[in-house]
Amino acid sequence: MIRTAYKSGITRASLSKRYLGNVSKLYYPEEVTGPVLVSENVPGPKTIELNKKLGEHFDNRATYFVTDYKNSLGNYISDCDGNKLLDVYAQISSIALGYNNPALIKTAQSEDMVNALVNRPALACFPSKEYGQILEEGILAAAPPGMTKVWTALSGSCANETAYKAALMYQASIKRGDNDFTAEELSSVMDNALPGTSDMVIMSFDKGFHGRLFGSLSTTRSKAIHKLDIPAFDWPKAPFPELKYPLSEFEAENRKEEERCLAEFERIIDQWPTQIAAFIVEPVQSEGGDNHASAFFFKGLREISKAKGVLMIVDEVQTGVGASGKFWAHEHWNLPTPPDMVTFSKKFQAAGFYFANPDLQPKQPFRQFNTWCGDPSKALLAKTIYQEVTHYGLVGRTAEIGDYVYGNLQSIFTKFPTQVKNLRGEKFGTFIAFEFNTANERNAFLVAARNKGLNIGGCGDQSVRMRPTLVFEREHADVFLQIVEDTLKQLYP
Amino acid sequence: MIRTAYKSGITRASLSKRYLGNVSKLYYPEEVTGPVLVSENVPGPKTIELNKKLGEHFDNRATYFVTDYKNSLGNYISDCDGNKLLDVYAQISSIALGYNNPALIKTAQSEDMVNALVNRPALACFPSKEYGQILEEGILAAAPPGMTKVWTALSGSCANETAYKAALMYQASIKRGDNDFTAEELSSVMDNALPGTSDMVIMSFDKGFHGRLFGSLSTTRSKAIHKLDIPAFDWPKAPFPELKYPLSEFEAENRKEEERCLAEFERIIDQWPTQIAAFIVEPVQSEGGDNHASAFFFKGLREISKAKGVLMIVDEVQTGVGASGKFWAHEHWNLPTPPDMVTFSKKFQAAGFYFANPDLQPKQPFRQFNTWCGDPSKALLAKTIYQEVTHYGLVGRTAEIGDYVYGNLQSIFTKFPTQVKNLRGEKFGTFIAFEFNTANERNAFLVAARNKGLNIGGCGDQSVRMRPTLVFEREHADVFLQIVEDTLKQLYP
Known part of the structure; x- marks a missing residue:
């Protein structure tokens, strides 16, 4: 098929x-x-010696073993x-x-890879003539149902943050309509002040993990040690269901808990003092402790957010690319309409987000922009990974x-x-x-x-x-x- | 020598x-x-055709030409x-x-490169046994005078943001002393609230550019279009000297302008309602219009910031790796003491920041942390670039x-x-x-x-x-x- x-x-x-x-x-x-x-313990003596040397120049305190x-x-x-x-x-x-x-290894040794490595392009200004095809045969062929476009990035954190930016610019452009930026917006934004700077927010869930740069960390709610001493935006946090396992044994109780969380999710959208541009959710909260929720819950999130005009971003950085028994874990849910964006990284080596709505590309160029806008060498690896996964x-x-x-x-x-x-x-x-x-x-x-x-x-x-x-x-x-x-x-x- | x-x-x-x-x-x-x-104009007809096709799936509106x-x-x-x-x-x-x-090309075809590409490590947990040496012979051998350590990242934006995080954790740990995190810090931080979340700030300069993720964009002040509709931290902006060119003809006038900006820089540090953890500055404001300042100005910034306990981060993402006629542009200044951190990316392919003070590594592991913590394939390219630059x-x-x-x-x-x-x-x-x-x-x-x-x-x-x-x-x-x-x-x- x-x-x-x-x-x-x-x-x-x-x-x-x-x-x-x-x-x-x-x-x-x-x-x-x-x-x-071979050694009495893991880590063994050579790890200890090499790790000590590494530590002279590089933070080595999280090392499990030198590999x-x-x-x-x-x-x-x-x-x-x-x-x-x-x-x-x-x-x-x-x-x-x-x-x-x-x-x-074959891909890594290919002429295409050598070319991608030694001539790393600024993709949004000087895309290689191969990039479109590399995307079509790899990252885009793997796109979740209903998603036709991609924006490429370099890590899970920047995949999520560029998705947040897309959501924020989209919501602002709906409010602005056909009007141009105002003089007040153009000047205030240079002082990080309203109205040019936005007071819209991104909502996430208690115990969620979405990365560690400043925007993504503001949505990360996994552990205090991830967040301490770092400034964060005052963005809302919704409760994530605390379910009883095995799920099949506690259906009735879990349903109640999920209904409670859905009601609270809706209440926050209604009552938060500023507009919620988007929310982000993991199919399974991984870093936060492998917390699951049912398809019922995620369908509820989709229905409520759709009705309220809040964009849905599914963070598949850890769950994506097959591990869940579906290529994308959110395919387990049979959502009535697809998420607005789906982010990826990790197993795909390449990072970024999928979407379908062309208006998630801001009206003006150079707004969703940076020097590299992704990396063809990683897109080539993603293509091979996708092709091997489907072939076998x-x-x-x-x-x-x-x-x-x-x-x-x-x-x-x-x-x-x-x-x-x-x-x-x-x-x-x-x-x-x-x-x-x-x-x-x-x-x-x-x-x-x-x-x-x-x-x-x-x-x-x-x-x-x-x-x-x-x-x-x-x-x-x-x-x-x-x-x-x-x-x-x-x-x- | x-x-x-x-x-x-x-x-x-x-x-x-x-x-x-x-x-x-x-x-x-x-x-x-x-x-x-060959074609009548650049872009020519094949660019127009291929770019149109690319645009079906990828934002193509900034394309100069398909390459x-x-x-x-x-x-x-x-x-x-x-x-x-x-x-x-x-x-x-x-x-x-x-x-x-x-x-x-030779490096891209090497066994080390293939190994780095197909077995991409989570470097902070499972560093490769080669990584220490790759750093020592490349990125670290190129370190600016006085800098002995490096934290690797993936782009200029995340190089700057991880440097900000290092500065913020460092300043918080000085205030905290030997005390552990308080219960209030540990709970408030999960709500993005004080005191666990920090109200310290990062200062930057008018017309500076430091990236486009949420923390780096809060310090970017180049153009409105870079910032519109994106939430930003209320962080301070200092004036950057507006000099007259050629610099050698307007020394007296320019000196006055630089003195005015230094005084304002000092005033902001003294009067900003919360603590300024660090400031970031480019040796030449590139995206913001190639605005220069003299060694006098940068020495002044170093002296004032040192006296006030504000960390100095020099953003060499665009100026670094030789283009200025020094390997690092800030070497033009002969600073009395080195900057606290120097960030890099672009010409080095690898990204990250240099530092010397070991306390810029947070006391606890897993605070400056993410899945990849850099990329050995890029570190190998940086090593070759450094070696070629010095050899010739x-x-x-x-x-x-x-x-x-x-x-x-x-x-x-x-x-x-x-x-x-x-x-x-x-x-x-x-x-x-x-x-x-x-x-x-x-x-x-x-x-x-x-x-x-x-x-x-x-x-x-x-x-x-x-x-x-x-x-x-x-x-x-x-x-x-x-x-x-x-x-x-x-x-x-």
Whole structure:
């Protein structure tokens, strides 16, 4: 099935087809079959030595281990001591196809890539003659249903901030109509003052994470340490449902909580003293603790915002590109009308936002503008990632593997009923998380798992999140499940 | 001469040595010797066709021409119609060594580059074992005198915003001393409210440009169109000297103007109702119109800010990496003590900020943090650029060529005394600009020059800026001067 998404003739390949063999074995015949542990602990002595040296010039205090990427392959990451760990964190959810993927290597060695790297264009002034086609065959072919345009950027933070700018300019232009900027607007804006500067706001959700630059950080509400001491705009925060897991067991209670949050969302729009230009929401609040909500909730957000003229921005920086078992996680919701914008980064390497409404391009050029406006070298990687994902049906595959992992974790956790709780991610691909009672217990789990050869990350206050590649196969799942169980047995004998 | 800049043993190569041959001919034996014009006008019909197609999906309204980068070489950029233009705009000041530079191609084809592209790391958690060395041999070897550390980012905007964050966290930690965050700070910050959110500010200058994300845009004061309809922080703006050119002719008047601005700068620090954490300044206000100030002014800023405990951030995004005739333009000033931070991007491909004070790294990890924290593929390009620049002495070379161009422009403009004015950039490398009486006249010059085979950009309201590569040789200068003169003769017969 080829789904025609655009008048222009761009077609989105079927996401349901499925390569029947083992894609990981095909890519990585020499991938190890389990963790290889060389040093007594991870991090080992060479990490400690190299990290100390790095710290002379670069902030090294968040280092898990110094990595030997050339020696990493597929789902296994190698540290510089020679330990090879099964990696289900994947550069904070950013490695789509595994380490040293042969298709990406081919792209990286291509003439197009060399050209993109050594002649990096200012894309909005001097677009390369290839850029349109690179977008059409990659980033745009992957566009969510109903979205036909893209603005490219360099990171998740600037993807979100440029989307906010698009929303703010759009709402201002609706108010302004055919009138030109006033003399007062033109002069006041140079003093960061009204009316040229806007008092419109961007709404986000409690525990949401949307980046760490000044505008994105004003919408980020994940953890105090992300925000302390940084000026922020006085923008509204809506409550995000605090659901009970598993979702299927608590439908009635959860529905009530979601209705409460929807009512509050609507009340804020009605009562906020200035206009709300847009709101932004993650399909799953990832950094904030892997908090889910149901399709009912997101449909409600879409309906209310549509009725009130507030734009809907879906932040798919972490959830996008297949991990949820859909190419874009918001496809789980079957929204009545598409979001106004969808932002992406991480697994796609390229960053930016999709949209359909041409009026989200400001009437005047040079308003949504900067020197680079994206990076063709990253767009080339995104194109290959999209083509490999669709060629091998990696989204459907991830959905299946996710179900397998979820079911098995469920049965493992029955043995640790007081220690591990709130397994999340049912029918949501490998986008799976679970929770401990305290941050200390969670951190002890992360360290113990790493010493058994599993690299996995935390999120929220006391959660563990699984963010593997899209070529995480049954045999990797089995290694993963074994280490999780062994680690829990060691911690809670 | 090898100048030892760091305890760690990093040395900065001499910037005064000078390859005696023609570097451009060495790199580009097949570079054309003058513009090649194929279509009747630039942009030609193929640009118009391809740009229309691009516009179906991507904002194309700022396009000068659709570019054939594979067919561009050295100082000549080719459009998709086959026109070859002498490029003295260089992707808005971002191409250091010319198009399709063989040294950069070698780096782009290297195993290290392929590795960096296909295994893009979350650098602050999983730094590659090569990253420390790539920094030491490239970005850090190029560090301005007195700077020993770097934080890497992805664009000029995020380089500046992460520098602001460093300044704000630093000032807050001085106030906080050994005390931990208070409960009130930890809770209020989640509502974007004081005291957890800061009311400290970043000061910038009238007509300054520092980027277009929300924090950087709040410090940008170049043009209304950059800022309209976007919320901004109520941060202070200091006056930037409005000098008379040539600077050497108006020393006494200019000194008075600079003294006035310094007094106002000091008054704002004293009287602003909240603490000013830092100020940011460009060595030459580029986007805002190529406005210069003297070493006297910048020394004054350093002295006043040092005395008042306000951090000094020098934005070298456009001025950095050789164009001014020094590697960093602020080296022209001989400051009594170095700036606190220096930001970079553009010609270095990699972005970020330098600093020396280790306390500009917040006490806690994960505060200055994001997924990528830079990009090793760009750091590899920066390393090659630095090594080529120092190997061939391109900085000293650019200083000489700049003097040649400046002197010749001066004599050309004597023929157009009422039409062209305010030639800027004496003894400042090829960082040269001049001005027309109106925006329309300036724009007519840009279009006419382009149709004669010269690609050059505007800045400010009615200025033209020259931003060539660092391999812009005497023969390119002669072609440039001829086209400038011919264009003026055509416009003002």
